[in-house]
Amino acid sequence: MNYDILLQKFGSTLDENLINEIFEKGIFKNFKKNEIIIDINQPLNFIPLLLNGDIKILREDSEGNELLIYFLEAGETCTMSLTCCMDTSKSKIRAVAEKDTSLIMIPVDQMHQWFQNNESWRNFILRSYQTRFDEMLEAIDNIAFMKMDERLYKYLSNKAVLNASKTLLVKHQDIAEDMHTSRVVISRILKQLENENKIKLGRNKIEILSV
Incomplete structure (x- = not known):
């Protein structure tokens, strides 16, 4: 095996x-x-x-x-x-x-x-x-060149490709630690991305609407 x-x-x-x-x-x-x-x-x-x-x-x-x-x-x-x-x-x-x-x-x-x-x-x-x-x-x-919202969306998109799934089971705190920032910042930008119809937020779950 x-x-x-x-x-x-x-x-x-x-x-x-x-x-x-x-x-x-x-x-x-x-x-x-x-x-x-x-x-x-x-x-x-x-x-x-x-x-x-x-x-x-x-x-x-x-x-x-x-x-x-x-x-x-x-x-x-x-x-x-x-x-x-x-x-x-x-x-x-x-x-x-x-x-x-x-x-x-x-x-x-x-x-x-x-x-x-x-x-x-x-x-x-x-x-x-x-x-x-x-x-x-x-x-x-x-x-150096990307704004935080662009970096976060790229991070999520890469994880979706890596997991072969548009649905990510991940906590805001875990993302914050990976991106070396605070949970409050991540939560705010995630809400912004949801308002832009790029993602859909759930309980410890994020769905990427387009990759």
Whole structure:
């Protein structure tokens, strides 16, 4: 079962021999929604390959406030944990299961070895860095150039695509934490978006009317 999922999610990017090695040497793990997968300052001796579910990657400021950096989907890995593994340093991010999630953990020494001798792995890692870099640029552009209502609607639209559903089961406080602002601000802008017929609000539920 795990092998079939691994092959389905990564078979188009990684060669068959490597898939077999990952299956033999990786450790399969399951996490419930909101469980911490990687925490800040945690020593890293593995990198995650996401098989099912979604993971949100967060940073934390000096006062303990969290800021959403990006989401991971099935078939992806966390490049920020890759960087920490390369430097043999502690984690600078927190990875939290957005929903029930399964992944396979790859030991650091294997990651280094495959990067040297397996072209498909090397290309996968380099593409992952490029994807995250592009997302970071987009995040900077959003903060610098987009108004808060535009950022919030983009956030909701992205979550709808990620969950393959226009109905989001989410609390205003959770959105506020992801966007590094207050619940009052989020509630006010959500009401504005509803008045503009972009969303429909319910109890701990938001329906996107167009994506």
